[in-house]
Amino acid sequence: MATQDQIPPTRAERRQARRIRRFDNPWLNPKLLWGAGFLVGIIILGLVGRMLWDLELVFTGSSPLKLPPIGFENLRGQPGVLEHPLGTDGGGRDLLALIIIGAPNTLFVGLLASLIGMSIGIFLGFSAGFLGGRVDDVIRVGADVMITIPPLLILVVFQSAFGDVTLTMMALLIAGFVWQSPTRLIRAQVLSMKQSGYVQMAQLSGASTGHIMFREMLPNLVPYLFGSFIASVTTSIVTAVGLEVLGLGPQRIPTLGRTIYEAINAGALIQNLWWWWGLPTLLLGVIFIGLLLINLGLDEVSNPRLRRLS
Amino acid sequence: MGRIPKAYLINRLVTLVLTILIAATIIWIIPRLSPVDPAEIALGRMAAGAGAVANSEEILAQLRANMGIDQPFLVQYFKYITGALVFDFGLSTAAFPTPVSTLIMNALPWTLGLMILSLLITFFIGNLLGALMVWDRSPKLVRVAIPVAMVFTSIPPILSGLLLMWIFAAKLQWFPLTGAYGLFVEPSWTWAFVQSVLHHGFLPALSIVIVTFGFWALGMRGLMIGVQGEDYVKLAEAKGLKPRYILYRYMIRNAILPQITAFALKIGLLIAGQVLVERIFAYNGMGKLLYDAILNQDFPVIQGVSYVIILITALSVFLVDLLYPFIDPRIRHEAG
Numbered sequence: 001m002a003t004q005d006q007i008p009p010t011r012a013e014r015r016q017a018r019r020i021r022r023f024d025n026p027w028l029n030p031k032l033l034w035g036a037g038f039l040v041g042i043i044i045l046g047l048v049g050r051m052l053w054d055l056e057l058v059f060t061g062s063s064p065l066k067l068p069p070i071g072f073e074n075l076r077g078q079p080g081v082l083e084h085p086l087g088t089d090g091g092g093r094d095l096l097a098l099i100i101i102g103a104p105n106t107l108f109v110g111l112l113a114s115l116i117g118m119s120i121g122i123f124l125g126f127s128a129g130f131l132g133g134r135v136d137d138v139i140r141v142g143a144d145v146m147i148t149i150p151p152l153l154i155l156v157v158f159q160s161a162f163g164d165v166t167l168t169m170m171a172l173l174i175a176g177f178v179w180q181s182p183t184r185l186i187r188a189q190v191l192s193m194k195q196s197g198y199v200q201m202a203q204l205s206g207a208s209t210g211h212i213m214f215r216e217m218l219p220n221l222v223p224y225l226f227g228s229f230i231a232s233v234t235t236s237i238v239t240a241v242g243l244e245v246l247g248l249g250p251q252r253i254p255t256l257g258r259t260i261y262e263a264i265n266a267g268a269l270i271q272n273l274w275w276w277w278g279l280p281t282l283l284l285g286v287i288f289i290g291l292l293l294i295n296l297g298l299d300e301v302s303n304p305r306l307r308r309l310s
Numbered sequence: 311m312g313r314i315p316k317a318y319l320i321n322r323l324v325t326l327v328l329t330i331l332i333a334a335t336i337i338w339i340i341p342r343l344s345p346v347d348p349a350e351i352a353l354g355r356m357a358a359g360a361g362a363v364a365n366s367e368e369i370l371a372q373l374r375a376n377m378g379i380d381q382p383f384l385v386q387y388f389k390y391i392t393g394a395l396v397f398d399f400g401l402s403t404a405a406f407p408t409p410v411s412t413l414i415m416n417a418l419p420w421t422l423g424l425m426i427l428s429l430l431i432t433f434f435i436g437n438l439l440g441a442l443m444v445w446d447r448s449p450k451l452v453r454v455a456i457p458v459a460m461v462f463t464s465i466p467p468i469l470s471g472l473l474l475m476w477i478f479a480a481k482l483q484w485f486p487l488t489g490a491y492g493l494f495v496e497p498s499w500t501w502a503f504v505q506s507v508l509h510h511g512f513l514p515a516l517s518i519v520i521v522t523f524g525f526w527a528l529g530m531r532g533l534m535i536g537v538q539g540e541d542y543v544k545l546a547e548a549k550g551l552k553p554r555y556i557l558y559r560y561m562i563r564n565a566i567l568p569q570i571t572a573f574a575l576k577i578g579l580l581i582a583g584q585v586l587v588e589r590i591f592a593y594n595g596m597g598k599l600l601y602d603a604i605l606n607q608d609f610p611v612i613q614g615v616s617y618v619i620i621l622i623t624a625l626s627v628f629l630v631d632l633l634y635p636f637i638d639p640r641i642r643h644e645a646g
Contacts, residue, residue: 145329148624150582153616157337160604160612161344238466238579242586245468246601260472264590269472269480269487278476281469292464 032297038290039107042283046104049096057084057094058101058254065092069275087275089259090266095279102254103283105167109240109255110287112171114232117178118225124179125186126213129194140187143180151177151235152242159248167250174239178232185228186221193217223302230295234288241284256280314635326628333620334394337613338387349373351607352403399614404606410614413599418618420490421595424511425584428518429573436523437569440530441562444538447553456531459524467583471517471590478513485513488592514591518584522576529572533565540564570637574630578623585619 009017057063069087070080080087086095128139155173159165165173193199202212243249244257245264263269263277349370356369374380377400381389393399399410439455442448462470479487491497492506537543538561546556588597596615603611 141325141328144325145332148329148578148627149333149620150578150623152582152585153619154333154336154340156600156604157612157616158340160607160609161341234464235579238583241466241468242582245586246589246604248604260468264472269475272480274476277472281472284469285465288464288466288469289461292460296460 026301029297029300031293031300035290035293035295035297038286038293042103042107042287042290046100049100053097053100054094055097055101058097059093061092063088063092063094066090066271066273066276069095072275075272086279089262089276090268090271090273091262093254095275098254098259099256099279099283102256102259102280103287105253106237106240106256106284107287109167109171109174110233110237112168113174113236113240114178114229116172116175117232117236118182118229120175120179121182121228122186122218122225125183126190126217128183129187129190130209130213136187139183143183143187146177147180147184149177151239155239155243156246156248159243164251165249167253167255170240170243170249171236174236177239178235181232182225182228185224189221189224190217193220223298227295227298227302230291230298234291234295237284237287237291256284314632319632322628322631326624329624330621331391333624334391334617335387337616338390341609341613342383349377349379352377355403394617397614397618399617400610402603402608402611404603404608404611410610413611414596414614414618417594417596417599417615420593421584421588421597424514424518424588424593424595425581427511428515428522428584429580431515432519432522433526433569433573435519436526437530437562437566439523440527441534441557441565443527443531444534445557445561447557455527459527461524462521463524463528465521466586467518467521468586468590470521471514471587474513474517474520475591486510490594510593514587514593517587518580521583522580525576526569526572529569530565533568534561537561537565567637570630571634574627577626577630581619581623 063084065088066074066076067078067084067088068074068080070082070085072080072087084094084096086099088094089098124139124143128136151174154177158173159170199212199216202216207216240249240255241257241260244255245261247261247265249255249258251258257280259280260277263273263280266273266276268274268276352373353366353370371380379386397411397414399414401407402410402413405413436459439452439459442452443456475487479485486492486509490507490510491503492510495503495506497503543556543560546560547553551560584595585597585600587593588595589601592598596619599611600615602608603615
């Protein structure tokens with residue numbers, strides 16, 4: 001930090017300065033771009049994969065069992081083959097096809113659940129902070145109560161009672177547990193903004209409540225909203241994967257969590273079928289690290305003091 | 311309760327009771343909305359065991375009466391809530407006629423033991439590392455830990471658990487793959503048993519530790535930066551106290567306090583994550599009990615396990631909130 005006014009600047013500093021001149025837009029910081037790149041990569045994998053790869057291979061028994069990825073050998077000494085570049089699982093499914101369908105599914109559940117959760121959170125947070133009184137009490141206590149309940153356990157009860165669910169259904173269920181944090185965050189922000197000059201000015205000039213909420217206050221919250229959104233995507237995916245690893249969640253649609261569940265159940269660890277559980281794990285890792293980078297990047301957007309030259 | 315205003319205490323108590331009540335109610339309502347009839351599942355299990363079941367209508371009616379699901383919903387609900395207060399969730403349907411509470415009492419010590427152990431380790435390592443990240447005398451290498459800690463924090467413990475299992479249990483075979491103690495060891499207070507428990511518990515604990523220490527380290531780092539500039543630290547330096555003494559007695563001691571409230575926010579996620587770790591390691595705790603119950607469609611057990619875990623979470627949050635002013639006398643709770 002203190003090296004800023006040293007002369008001459010180091011190479012890293014010059015590079016950073018160049019980067020800042022080029023992207024004088026805080027939204028284009030490298031962490032945010034890399035993080036978004038990771039997630040876009042997963043989506044592209046899904047889209048391009050669907051066009052280029054034979055998705056019929058995702059069905060059980062469509063391929064030989066337990067083939068390793070190219071360049072490796074399994075315990076029976078079979079080498080990987082070009083038809084199944086990432087190997088096959090114990091049920092004769094092609095892992096590349098599983099991943100092409102499964103990885104975007106996992107992301108989809110996370111995004112949909114938090115989109116709904118955020119919408120609920122924005123609505124409730126604004127109502128609580130802006131209207132105050134009874135409404136505020138009810139919403140605040142509701143959020144406080146729900147925030148201590150781990151979503152996984154309620155959803156375990158739900159899904160074991162109802163059996164199979166669709167991806168959308170699972171996303172809707174998870175959405176019921178990711179509205180609390182945004183609600184609290186937005187409520188706190190709205191409460192402090194309500195005192196600020198421009199909001200009081202708008203009130204005095206007779207603007208409607210809706211106008212003040214969504215045209216005056218909401219734009220100021222955008223970086224917080226994004227941060228909160230990414231945090232709830234992470235929570236949603238962790239919850240969804242948790243359910244899938246317990247054998248719940250969608251039963252007939254490939255997801256990364258379900259692939260891990262099947263691998264553990266089939267004893268893939270003992271049989272050294274590392275690609276079976278390892279590839280889904282790797283992709284989940286990419287998703288989580290991508291989300292983390294986006295979150296760090298968003299921190300820099302909303303908190304300019306974090307933007308450093310060195 | 312000298313330091314805690316009454317209004318705050320009442321507010322927290324109401325939240326605690328509401329949390330438990332709402333969670334218990336949700337858990338009770340959900341299976342009743344489901345089209346699946348538990349009596350039919352039980353009958354199905356009988357039929358699977360016996361081939362065919364004669365006069366199945368009568369048996370179904372009797373099963374419903376046994377389970378209490380022929381009564382009006384309000385009566386059922388009242389019975390359930392009063393039962394839940396004394397941890398009576400009825401009998402397990404898969405391990406019939408073992409009471410659910412017995413199964414939970416057998417599993418709970420394992421879960422709590424693993425949780426407390428891994429929490430203590432992460433709290434210690436994480437905070438020390440976080441403090442060293444800021445301390446200007448610590449080796450440069452510690453600073454490398456910042457991005458590493460961040461990356462690990464973003465990963466759920468099942469993923470780290472899988473990786474550790476593969477490397478240390480399947481590949482290197484340093485640790486056993488599954489279970490909480492060896493197959494040939496009798497559970498008793500002998501050294502052999504304790505050794506076996508520690509040996510089996512190492513990987514599950516480690517997989518939780520490596521994904522949670524970063525959370526504490528990064529929090530501690532932020533707090534230490536704040537403490538670093540305080541006057542009392544400057545004074546201590548001017549007095550010529552040993553740097554190490556300043557670090558431990560002046561800086562860490564003051565910075566560590568808010569970390570305890572951070573714990574309250576994390577505990578729900580920690581427990582849920584640990585349940586999954588127990589499931590993949592087939593560790594004899596609540597996670598395995600839950601997983602087996604899901605496999606067997608054993609509803610009383612699923613409900614009981616979920617209820618007990620939610621109860622633990624809510625109680626821990628409540629206790630941390632109340633204990634905090636005693637740990638840090640500078641904090642006073644605002645009433646209301």
